[in-house]
Amino acid sequence: METTGARWSLAGLLGIWSATRIVLLLLVFKVWVFPGPDVTSDVAVIYQGWSEVLGTGSFPQSDVTWQYPPAAALAILSPKLLFHLDYASAFFVLAFTADLAVLALLLYTGPRPGRSMRGAWVWAVGVPLLGPTVYARYDVMVTAVAVASLLAGARHPRALGALAAFGALLKVWPVLLLVAVRDRTAWASAAVTGAVLAALFAAGMPGAFAFLTFQRDRGTEVESLGALVFHVARHHGWDGEVLLNYGSVEFLGPYVDVVSTAALVLSALAFGWLLLWRLRARRFRSHTVADAAFVAVLLFTTTSRVISPQYLVWLVGLAAVCLCFRGSRMGPPVLALLAACLVTMLEFPLWFAHVVASDGLGITLLSVRNGLLVLATVLAARVLWRSTVSGAAATPLPAQATRTRETSLPS
Known part of the structure; x- marks a missing residue:
């Protein structure tokens, strides 16, 4: 009976996915048109334009919208590998392939001792809650690398x-995957990989690190936590405006720099909390690295000056x-995150005009x-602290002993 139930559960999972x-494919290929702004224009116009510049052997260093590390x-x-398709179509196919790769990884690990199929369900359900934006940005590819790493x-x-190092050179945030890693070989591998790849890009393509300046100069994007100040202020005489700036829709005007600075301060405080947690943590279990990475990315996403919809793909x-x-107790914050994904699709692209207005x-x-993002962050941070710091401290198990213990757990 258990085997039959498991088969039905797997069939249901695969059916939903x-x-x-x-x-999603019908939407990005425009067989069906999703209401709101065309989310595929970034691929067909911006990404394709970048690919033409990159094909000449140089980064688009004169384009302030290029705000990504060199491995991006x-x-x-990558769509040029599928030469029989036009650029946008090839990109959507590759995004779908990355999505499939994540599912395959989660399905492979789910039945193992000490593991669960809950993760595959979260991915199957969470991604479509964000709508067609998922396949119209390269973030799903970065997420596949991060999932494989963990x-x-x-x-x-x-x-x-x-x-993790390769992911960081794709889009920076995967460096946070290492926040709870204690194995020196992992850190050494990250350092060597990152240094070698960075050196190769710097030597081979001009403008590899121009993105650092462009990121520094960004303002407060209209979907961020700090942007709520100006959304309300517009109804009380604030005379700023909403414009496309540095590749995103941002607020420009009085006090925007103050709110942007406050966001940076919040991110610094988040880093301080992570540092304090790392110094105080005493119990490291098989799921701690993943839990800590989830908390770290939640902290920096929620406090960021920019919260683009595709950022939630990382979190899913x-x-x-x-x-x-x-053993992970991240269920409640994950539920809050999934609810945030659904609302994200409503605010972009469905009713983005209302957000801008x-x-x-x-x-x-x-x-x-x-x-909901703040709630997920607080809940996740509380779970991480309680599971690793609070209560009687236990002596950490050596890595080999931990793996032996994991393999002895019942499936």
């Missing part, structure tokens, strides 16, 4: 470090890895979405 991904060039150029970490620390991937482990619906959607 297949049905929702078919819908690989993601932008799932490889328990048995292959060198692979964890190398993949990390949440899925957390719940792959039976700062009307009642737009402010409500942002308040709910950002409130």
Whole structure:
């Protein structure tokens, strides 16, 4: 009976994943048109334009919208491998392939001792809640690298470090995967991989690190936590404006620099909390690395000056890895995150015009979405602290002993 139930559960999971991904593909290929702004224009116009510049052997260093680390060039150029398709179509196919790769990794690890199929369910359900934006940005590819890194970490620390470093050179945030890693070989692997790749890009392509300046000069994006101040202020005489700036829709005007600075301060405080947690943590279990990475990315996403919809793809991937482990207690914050994903699709692209207009619906959607992200962050940080710091401290198990203990757990 248990085997039959498991088969039905797997069939249901695969059915939901297949049905929702078919819908996503129909939307990005415009067989069906999703209401709101065309989310595929970034691929067909911006990404394709970058690919033409990158194809000449140089980064688009004169374009302030290029705000990505050097390895992002690989993601932008990758559609050219499918030469029989036009650029946008090839990109959507590769995004779908990355989505499939994540599912395959989660399905592979789910039945193992000490693991769970909950993670595969989170990925299957969470991704479509964000709508067609998922396949129209390269973030799903970065997330696939991050998921592979965390799932490889328990048995292959060198692979964890190398993949985390590669991910960081794709889009910076995967460096946070290492926040709870204690294995020196993982750190050494990350350092060597990062240094070698960075040197190769710097030597081979001009403008590899121009993105650092462009990121520094960004303002407060209209979907961020701090942006709520200006959404409300517009109804009380604030005379700023909303414009496309540095590749995103941002507030420009009086006091924007103050709110942007406050966001940076909040991020610094988040880093301080992570440092304090790392110094105080005493119990490291098989799921701690994934839990800590989830908390770290939540902290820096929620406090960021920019919260683009595709950022939540990262969080869904990390949440899925957390719940792959039976011992993880990240269920409540993951539920809050999934609710935030649904509201995110409502605010972008469905009713983004209301967000830009700062009307009642737009402010409500942002308040709910950002409130859910704050809730998920607080809950996740509390779970991490209680599971590793609070209570009687236990002596950490050596890595080999931990792996032996994991393999002895009942499936």
